[in-house]
Amino acid sequence: MVSTNNSSRAPEEASLEVWLNSDETAAGSARAWIHGAAEDAFDPRHDSGADARATDPRPADSRLDDAALVVSELVANAVEHGDGGSVRLRLRRRGPSEVELSVFNRLRSGSSGVPEGPWPMPGVEAVRGRGLAVVESLSRRVGVVRGDSDVEVTATVAV
Amino acid sequence: MDQLPVSRLEIEAIDASRGLRLVGDIDSHTAPSLDSALGGLDADGDVTVDMTEVGFVDSSGLRVLVGQHQRLGSAGHRLVLADPSDAVMRLLDITGLTGTIHTSRGPVSGEAG
Numbered sequence: 001m002v003s004t005n006n007s008s009r010a011p012e013e014a015s016l017e018v019w020l021n022s023d024e025t026a027a028g029s030a031r032a033w034i035h036g037a038a039e040d041a042f043d044p045r046h047d048s049g050a051d052a053r054a055t056d057p058r059p060a061d062s063r064l065d066d067a068a069l070v071v072s073e074l075v076a077n078a079v080e081h082g083d084g085g086s087v088r089l090r091l092r093r094r095g096p097s098e099v100e101l102s103v104f105n106r107l108r109s110g111s112s113g114v115p116e117g118p119w120p121m122p123g124v125e126a127v128r129g130r131g132l133a134v135v136e137s138l139s140r141r142v143g144v145v146r147g148d149s150d151v152e153v154t155a156t157v158a159v
Numbered sequence: 160m161d162q163l164p165v166s167r168l169e170i171e172a173i174d175a176s177r178g179l180r181l182v183g184d185i186d187s188h189t190a191p192s193l194d195s196a197l198g199g200l201d202a203d204g205d206v207t208v209d210m211t212e213v214g215f216v217d218s219s220g221l222r223v224l225v226g227q228h229q230r231l232g233s234a235g236h237r238l239v240l241a242d243p244s245d246a247v248m249r250l251l252d253i254t255g256l257t258g259t260i261h262t263s264r265g266p267v268s269g270e271a272g
Contacts, residue, residue, distance in 0.1 A: 020163075025165035027166070027217070028164065028165045028188055029163035031184075032163045032164045062249075065215075065249075069215075073218055076186070121253075121254060121255055124255060124256055125229075127222055127226045127229070130222075130254050131219075133254070134217075134254065137253045138253070
């Protein structure tokens with residue numbers, strides 16, 4: 001980890017971010033960070049989760065597990081395709097029932113970072129290629145913003 | 160701010176080296192060691208992996224499990240995940256692998272060694 005920043009604004013648009021060293025430990029660090037940073041956002045005692053529970057009856061800690069899996073996949077992908085520089089993970093509340101999980105990284109020369117979506121789930125015989133399909137499965141929306149030499153992937157999940 | 164923890168996976172041979180007991184997370188950091196451990200087991204029968212103490216698996220972990228499932232399957236044997244957590248079962252479910260990767264409920268009784 002390089003640094004962390006809490007730029008809280010209105011409660012429902014709170015934003016937290018962390019810069020992760022681009023190595024094989026980054027995904028595990030991202031999960032640990034999300035479990036700490038998002039604990040409040042996914043707290044079942046908050047009425048803010050009522051909307052999500054209407055469509056997802058599983059307990060809040062299961063949704064937090066899903067969020068941790070999403071960031072783990074996105075960060076691992078960023079490390080694999082990145083230029084070796086730090087990877088930024090950002091969590092932003094979007095209204096009462098959604099959180100955006102964004103992963104930004106600079107790209108290694110010649111890498112596009114992520115393929116164009118959609119990302120269908122490979123068949124059962126495939127050994128590789130499930131990471132981004134898992135992200136899509138667990139997210140309400142996934143957006144990709146490409147720069148000349150960087151990419152940001154934002155997955156929106158229910159809280 | 161304190162350093163964020165990194166993922167860990169403890170791997171112990173059980174059942175006279177016909178299975179493994181795992182404690183920790185299976186991700187891009189730990190999956191290679193699991194792949195090596197599974198690849199090093201004697202493939203003369205089914206291989207059981209005690210998943211009781213595995214809290215997290217991602218697509219890197221699935222890559223290892225599917226690869227080893229196929230390797231054992233080609234020899235007529237099975238890879239069996241014993242007592243996987245709800246989170247692991249959910250991952251198998253969303254990836255469509257529930258009917259492909261064998262699972263069993265209840266912890267493994269195999270002795271260390």
